[in-house]
Amino acid sequence: MIRIGIVGCAGRMGRMLVAEVLDGEGLALAGGTERPGGDAVGRDIGELVGRGPLGIAVGDDPRVLFDLSDVVIDFTAPVAVARHAVLAAEAGKAYVVGTTGLEPGQEEILRQAATRAAVVWAPNMSVGVNLLFALVEQVARRLDPASFDIEIVEMHHRHKVDAPSGTALGLGRAAARGRGVALADVWQKSRDGITGPRKAGDIGFATLRGGDVVGDHTVVFAGTGERIELTHKASSRQVFAQGAMRAARWVAGREPGLYSMADVLDL
Ligand code: NAD
Numbered sequence: 222m223i224r225i226g227i228v229g230c231a232g233r234m235g236r237m238l239v240a241e242v243l244d245g246e247g248l249a250l251a252g253g254t255e256r257p258g259g260d261a262v263g264r265d266i267g268e269l270v271g272r273g274p275l276g277i278a279v280g281d282d283p284r285v286l287f288d289l290s291d292v293v294i295d296f297t298a299p300v301a302v303a304r305h306a307v308l309a310a311e312a313g314k315a316y317v318v319g320t321t322g323l324e325p326g327q328e329e330i331l332r333q334a335a336t337r338a339a340v341v342w343a344p345n346m347s348v349g350v351n352l353l354f355a356l357v358e359q360v361a362r363r364l365d366p367a368s369f370d371i372e373i374v375e376m377h378h379r380h381k382v383d384a385p386s387g388t389a390l391g392l393g394r395a396a397a398r399g400r401g402v403a404l405a406d407v408w409q410k411s412r413d414g415i416t417g418p419r420k421a422g423d424i425g426f427a428t429l430r431g432g433d434v435v436g437d438h439t440v441v442f443a444g445t446g447e448r449i450e451l452t453h454k455a456s457s458r459q460v461f462a463q464g465a466m467r468a469a470r471w472v473a474g475r476e477p478g479l480y481s482m483a484d485v486l487d488l
Contacts, residue, residue, distance in 0.1 A: 222247060222248070222249045223247060223248055223249070223291050223292060223469065223470065223473045224249050224250075224251040224289065224290050224291045224292075225242045225248055225249065225250060225251055225290060225291070225292050225293075225294060225469055226251040226252055226253065226254075226286040226287065226289060226290030226292070226293040226294070227239055227242070227250075227252075227253040227254075227293075227294050228253070228254050228283055228286065228293060228294070228295050228297055228301065228305055229253075229254070229255065229256075229295065229296055229297035229298075229301065230253025230254065230255060230261070230266060230269070230279060231253075231255050231259065231260070231261035231264075231269055231279065232296060232297065233380075233458060234296035234319065234458060234461060234462065235253065235296060235297075236269065236270045237458050237459060237461075237462040238294055238296065238462050238465060238466075239253060239266055239269070239270045240270050240272070240462070241459075241462045241463060241465070241466050242466070243267075243270075243272060243275075245466055247470075248466070248469075248470075250266065250275070250277065251286065251289040251290040251291075252266070252277050252280055252285075252286050252289055252290070253266050253277075253279050253280070253286070254279065254280045254281055254282065254283050254286050255279050255280075255281060256281065256301070257281040258281075259279075259281070261279045262278075262279050262280070262281045263278050263279060264278065264279050265277065265278060265279075266278070266279055283304065283305055283308055284308055284312075287305075287308045287309060287311075287312040287314050288312060290314060291314065291315060291473050291474075292314070292315040292316070292317060292469040292472060292473050293305065293309060293314060293315070293316050293317070294317045294319070294465050294469060295316065295317065295318045295319065295320055296319040296320055296461075296465070297320050298320060298322075298382075299320060299322050299323045299324060299327050300327070301320070302318055302320050302323060302327060302330075302331060303326075303327045303330045303331075306318075306330050306331045306333075306334035306340070307330065307334060309334050309337075309338040309340065310333070310334040310336075310337040310338050311337075312338075313337060313338055313477075314338060315338065315339045315340075315341075315469070315472045315473055315474070315475065316334070316338055316339070316340045316341075316472075317340075317341045317465055317468045317469050317472060318331065318340065318341070318342045318343075319343060319344075319345075319346055319461065319465060321344050321383055321386065321387025321388075322382065322383030322387065331479075332479060335477060335478055335479035336477055337477050338477055339472045339474075339475035339476060339477055339478060339480065340472075340477075340478070340479050340480065341468040341471070341472045341480045341481070341482070341484070341485060342479060342480075342481065343464075343468070343481055343482040343485075344386070344387030344388050344390065344391045345387065345388040345391060345436075345461070345464075345482070346460075346461045346462075346463075346464025346465050346467075346468060346482055347453075347455060347460040347461055347464050348460070348464065348486060349453050349455075349460070350388055350391075350438070350453050350455075351482045351483060351486055351488055352488065353392065353438070353440075353451060353453050354391060354392065354395040354483070354488075355395070355483070355488055356451055357392055357395040357396050357399065357440050357451060358395040358396065358398050358399040359399065360399070360440075360442060360449065360451070361395070361396040361397075361398075361399025361400050361442075362399035362400070363399075364442055364444070366400055366421055366422040367421050367422075368444050368445070369442045369443065369444045370419060370421070370423070370425070370441075370442070370443045370444075371396050371423075371424045371425070371440065371441070371442055371443075372424075372425040372426075372427065372440075372441045372443065373385070373389050373392050373393055373396075373424065373425070373426050373427070373438065373439070373440050373441070374426075374427045374429070374438070374439045374441065375388065375389040375426075375427075375428060375429065375436070375437065375438045375439075376428075376429035376430070376431070376434045376436075376437045377429075377430060377434055377435075377436055377437075378430070378431070378432060378433050378434050378435065379430055379431050379432060379433075381430060384428040384430070385410060385426040385428050386428075386436070386438070388436065388438055389426055389428075389438060390404070390426075392438060392440050393408060393424050393426065396424055396440065397424060400422070402422070404424065407422055407423050407424050408423070408424050408425075408426065409423050409424070409425040409426065410426050411426065411427075411428070412425070435455045435456060435457060435458055436453075436454075436455040437452070437453070437454045437455070438452065438453050438454075439451065439452040439453075440452075464482065464485075467485055467486070468482065468485045471484075471485045472485070
């Protein structure tokens with residue numbers, strides 16, 4: 222049995238992750254936390270996800286959860302990741318992170334933690350998007366930047382707090398890798414006003430927010446007289462939760478290191 226802890230267990234992804242653990246063969250729910258003072262703290266986790274009482278209350282102390290778990294899964298917020306990563310390192314426990322929008326300093330804390338704990342970190346845990354990362358890199362490698370412009374368009378639900386999405390940035394990194402450049406040297410994360418003409422080699426982003434869209438991403442390679450568009454649409458959060466379970470099973474018992482979904486899915 223792999224004991225799984227879910228930090229942020231009352232969130233949109235958190236609830237789905239709890240349900241996947243309960244349904245997963247060979248998986249046991251070690252517990253879940255929410256931020257101190259949160260409405261869900263003290264409630265029965267089973268009832269929280271509509272499954273009837275489990276006799277496990279939502280906690281607010283992640284240190285206790287790390288002690289009880291073999292793997293902790295985190296779909297919360299960047300500040301929480303910085304705290305949880307330190308706990309993973311101290312406890313030497315495997316840690317799966319899907320949270321997006323990390324600042325460079327928070328990323329560095331996660332990288333440091335991965336020297337003492339096995340960490341899977343992925344802005345998108347779906348099989349389809351991880352395949353798309355590989356396709357985008359391949360297409361970008363083949364198309365000359367002087368002839369083809371790369372633009373990345375994403376849409377998410379109205380509650381999403383970071384932009385562009387972690388997945389859009391991941392697609393940008395894949396395109397930049399294909400072209401042999403660093404994304405930060407060529408990205409245009411938004412445009413407004415008199416921007417002047419587009420610079421060859423730039424990778425542009427456009428962000429749409431609204432409704433209940435789970436996650437749509439399109440990478441456009443626009444040339445003169447033709448364009449290629451590669452699109453992925455997620456219609457259920459379950460694909461992310463199922464990907465997180467694959468990551469948890471894969472990372473349990475591994476040596477410390479920073480791993481990606483490409484490692485988990487052997488892409
Ligand atoms: P959400 O706001 O519904 O859920 C986040 C939960 O984390 C909330 O319940 C919040 O109270 C809790 N939380 C915040 N700080 C906490 C702390 N210190 N301790 C414990 N709990 C804490 O958001 P969501 O839609 O579930 O998304 C969460 C994150 O996952 C976002 O960064 C999102 O971009 C990312 N995400 C990643 C993937 C992926 O495949 N990698 C897929 C979907 C969402």
